[in-house]
Structure formats: structure tokens, C-alpha cells
Amino acid sequence: MPFNKNRYTKKQRQQWMSILAKSSSRELEDAWQEISEKPIYRHLHKPETGSIMVRGRAGGSGIRFNLGEMTATRCTIQIVKGHVGSAYVMGRDHRHAELAAIFDALLQDPLHHHKISNSVVSSLKASNDKRKEDVSKKSAATKVDFFTMVRGE
Amino acid sequence: MVSPIDLNRLTPGFPDPVQGSRQTFRAILDAMAHPGRIVTTDNVLTPPRPLNPASAAVSLTLLDFETTLWTDLKSNAKGNGWLRFHSGCSVVQDPSEAVFALITSNDTIPALNKFKTGDDESPESSTTLIIQTGRLSSTDGIRLTGPGIENFSTLKVEGLSKRFWQDRQGQFDMFPLGVDIIFTCENRLAALPRTSRVEG
Numbered sequence: 001m002p003f004n005k006n007r008y009t010k011k012q013r014q015q016w017m018s019i020l021a022k023s024s025s026r027e028l029e030d031a032w033q034e035i036s037e038k039p040i041y042r043h044l045h046k047p048e049t050g051s052i053m054v055r056g057r058a059g060g061s062g063i064r065f066n067l068g069e070m071t072a073t074r075c076t077i078q079i080v081k082g083h084v085g086s087a088y089v090m091g092r093d094h095r096h097a098e099l100a101a102i103f104d105a106l107l108q109d110p111l112h113h114h115k116i117s118n119s120v121v122s123s124l125k126a127s128n129d130k131r132k133e134d135v136s137k138k139s140a141a142t143k144v145d146f147f148t149m150v151r152g153e
Numbered sequence: 154m155v156s157p158i159d160l161n162r163l164t165p166g167f168p169d170p171v172q173g174s175r176q177t178f179r180a181i182l183d184a185m186a187h188p189g190r191i192v193t194t195d196n197v198l199t200p201p202r203p204l205n206p207a208s209a210a211v212s213l214t215l216l217d218f219e220t221t222l223w224t225d226l227k228s229n230a231k232g233n234g235w236l237r238f239h240s241g242c243s244v245v246q247d248p249s250e251a252v253f254a255l256i257t258s259n260d261t262i263p264a265l266n267k268f269k270t271g272d273d274e275s276p277e278s279s280t281t282l283i284i285q286t287g288r289l290s291s292t293d294g295i296r297l298t299g300p301g302i303e304n305f306s307t308l309k310v311e312g313l314s315k316r317f318w319q320d321r322q323g324q325f326d327m328f329p330l331g332v333d334i335i336f337t338c339e340n341r342l343a344a345l346p347r348t349s350r351v352e353g
Contacts, residue, residue: 042165043165044160044163044165044166044238045166045239046170048170076160078160078161078163083161084160084161084163086160
């Protein structure tokens with residue numbers, strides 16, 4: 001079954017894949033340990049680490065330029081008699097990529113989607129958001145406002 | 154032109170990509186160095202039909218995201234998607250743009266001069282052909298002489314047309330230009346590099 005025949009849209013999948021990739025490996029491992037009936041899976045691509053070129057656009061709309069290389073790990077797994085899941089995560093944590101791929105496969109399966117989405121993805125999203133907020137608070141405290149004083153009289 | 158890969162029907166590649174491709178590379182090296190010698194590739198690949206395990210192993214070893222492949226497999230064929238997924242290669246429509254060619258049926262071999270034959274400055278930039286065959290044996294068949302062969306070696310490749318061998322002679326006359334060929338059958342392979350002279 002190709003993905004587009006499934007009931008979940010590309011956008012939905014992008015969202016959960018992004019959340020899984022940005023979570024920490026430990027959180028994913030905890031969530032995995034809580035699954036009572038673990039699916040049997042095999043690797044289509046074992047986790048492998050490489051570098052990818054991150055590209056950006058100045059101001060979000062300028063000409064595309066190469067920002068720099070980033071280390072990333074990818075993995076593709078197939079649940080036996082089930083879906084294929086893929087993951088691309090930052091860094092070189094193989095287990096992270098593997099778990100993210102497994103969850104991606106489970107989330108594409110209507111039998112598991114609801115449960116995983118409610119129990120795993122939502123809490124991962126909450127902790128991702130919190131992490132993001134903490135970082136932005138921390139950096140906000142170091143913000144410097146520049147203004148020009150009126151000099152002379 | 155390029156069909157999406159149907160991930161849910163894919164079978165795995167090498168269980169250990171590093172070891173798998175190293176062992177296969179060694180086998181290809183051995184075959185290329187001794188034209189006509191039949192070498193067994195030790196692999197446990199289960200590629201989608203009509204790909205045979207030897208072609209699959211050779212493809213996964215030699216192809217990567219920088220190489221171009223021409224193949225007679227249709228763009229929506231399982232084998233086509235399998236190769237693109239596992240090797241990351243790009244499939245081209247024009248044989249003259251391909252660094253490698255994978256031919257699964259003897260009936261669909263294009264004229265050999267349609268492929269890249271290299272040029273005088275860089276004869277190595279020619280196409281390497283991987284041709285699948287139903288039977289491969291070294292007991293009789295064509296006689297090969299040239300570098301890597303002590304006296305002569307024999308190789309029988311099933312199902313190749315007279316035109317193919319005429320084309321091959323045409324290629325040989327262009328030496329040092331010309332294509333290199335790897336024949337595969339089940340999990341075995343034999344090479345016919347451009348240096349080998351073919352005698353009926």
C-alpha cells in the first residue's frame with residue numbers, strides 16, 4: 001500500500017515525523033517500553049549516519065544558499081505484515097532513528113494510530129514545546145536592545 | 154517519468170551493507186581480472202523478480218546516488234523501485250547518459266553503441282553493462298583471449314543474439330574505448346571486459 005492510499009495526509013505524517021525526530025532518544029525509548037505488544041519489524045535501511053547539506057533562503061524568500069552540513073541519521077523499517085516507517089534525525093543516535101521509524105510505521109496503521117497519537121505523540125509534542133520555550137526564555141533574558149541616546153544639547 | 158517507490162512492497166538490501174558490498178566488489182574484481190571465470194557471489198538477497206541475486210548484489214555494490222542507471226525494467230516495476238531505494242541511483246531514459254546499465258531480458262539489449270563508449274581522453278567514462286542470463290557456463294561456448302587469460306577461456310551465455318556479438322566485435326575494434334560487460338545468472342557472475350577478444 002503506498003502512503004497516499006492511506007487515511008492520513010502527507011501533512012499529518014510530516015507533523016508526527018517532525019515531532020518524533022525532535023524528541024529525545026530517551027523519551028522515545030520510554031514510550032517504546034510502555035507498549036505492551038511490541039510489533040515485529042525488520043530493517044529496510046539499517047540506521048546509518050551521514051551528512052546532509054542544509055540549505056536556507058535569506059529572509060525566507062531569497063536565493064537558496066548552502067548553510068552548512070549537518071550530521072544526520074536515517075533509518076527505514078518495515079513492520080511484519082504492516083507499514084513501512086522512515087526517520088531522519090539530527091545527530092548520530094542510531095536508536096533514536098530506529099525508534100522514530102517504528103513509531104512512524106505504527107502511526108500509519110489505523111489500528112494503532114489513535115492510541116499512539118494520544119499516548120505518545122501528544123506528550124512528546126508537549127515536551128518538545130516546553131524545551132523550545134525554555135530555550136527561548138533563556139535566550140530572551142540575554143536580549144540586548146540597542147537604542148541611540150540623544151547626545152549633546 | 155519517475156514513479157514513486159512503493160515502500161510497502163520492498164524487500165531488504167544487504168543485511169550488512171559494508172560487508173555485503175565489500176564481498177561483492179571482491180567477486181567483481183576477481184571476475185574482471187579473469188575474463189570468462191565464473192565467480193559466485195555469496196549473498197542472501199531476495200530482490201524482486203526479474204532481478205537475480207547476483208545482479209542485485211552487483212547493483213547495490215556499484216551504484217550510489219552519484220551514478221546513473223539505464224534499465225529495461227519499467228519505471229513502475231518493483232525491481233526498479235528496489236534499486237532506487239537501496240542504492241539511491243537515478244534512472245535515466247537515454248542509454249548514452251548511463252554509467253551503468255542493467256538488462257534483465259536478452260530481447261531488450263539495445264545496440265551497444267547506444268551506450269557511452271568513453272572518449273580518447275577518458276576511455277574509462279564508458280557504460281558498464283550488467284546483463285542477466287538464464288544460463289552461464291564455462292564448459293564450452295565462446296573463446297576468450299587477452300589480458301588476464303593464460304591461454305584461452307570459454308564462456309557460454311544463453312540467449313544472446315548474433316547481433317549482440319557483432320556489436321561486441323565493433324566495440325572491441327574501438328579499443329581502448331568500449332563498454333565493459335558483467336553477465337549474471339542466479340548468484341553467479343562472469344565478466345567480459347573491453348580487453349577480451351571474442352572468438353566464435
